[in-house]
Amino acid sequence: GIQVEQSPPDLILQEGANSTLRCNFSDSVNNLQWFHQNPWGQLINLFYIPSGTKQNGRLSATTVATERYSLLYISSSQTTDSGVYFCAVIPFQGGSEKLVFGKGMKLTVNP
């Protein structure tokens, strides 16, 4: 099945710093989503981005589908950005409806 790899696995930043999270996937995808999981376990949608670039405030994401990777940019990080970030994809092959998640990236933003 499709493999989803996220890097780095952990990142510690000072408030105000910028960061880039990377997601590599091993096959073509129909759907790619970025999520932020808060300390209570809620998965919060950040972006639906199977291709192209989107921006939402301090966050932006770019997916290069032909090269099978996606990047999540966090600028001017805040302590509330702390948590685990997941990339998840739905493979392009027919009949597969499930989201396949990476292992996540734990971000800690210190004041």
Next chain:
Amino acid sequence: DAGVTQSPTHLIKTRGQHVTLRCSPISGHKSVSWYQQVLGQGPQFIFQYYEKEERGRGNFPDRFSARQFPNYSSELNVNALLLGDSALYLCASSLSVGTDTQYFGPGTRLTVL
């Protein structure tokens, strides 16, 4: 509009018992998926239902079953609970299947003693 809701929020069971978890999708959404997340891992797909029919099943034993009701809400049932079933169970809803954004509920945290 309300988001995806799940009940209960927390549950403690003992080995061998049965559990039923419930999920209500966002209004207008017809697809519901269930995921299991154990500590330190990403969520793993269990089931997807669309228009009350099963559209996909992950690599979970037959002790796990689910169904979707005419109002598109869903139940996940787990029989003969094992210690390893302790996890956060997440429900996601989407308008349709495949290319639609999936929105997740707050989850049910199950502890099996």
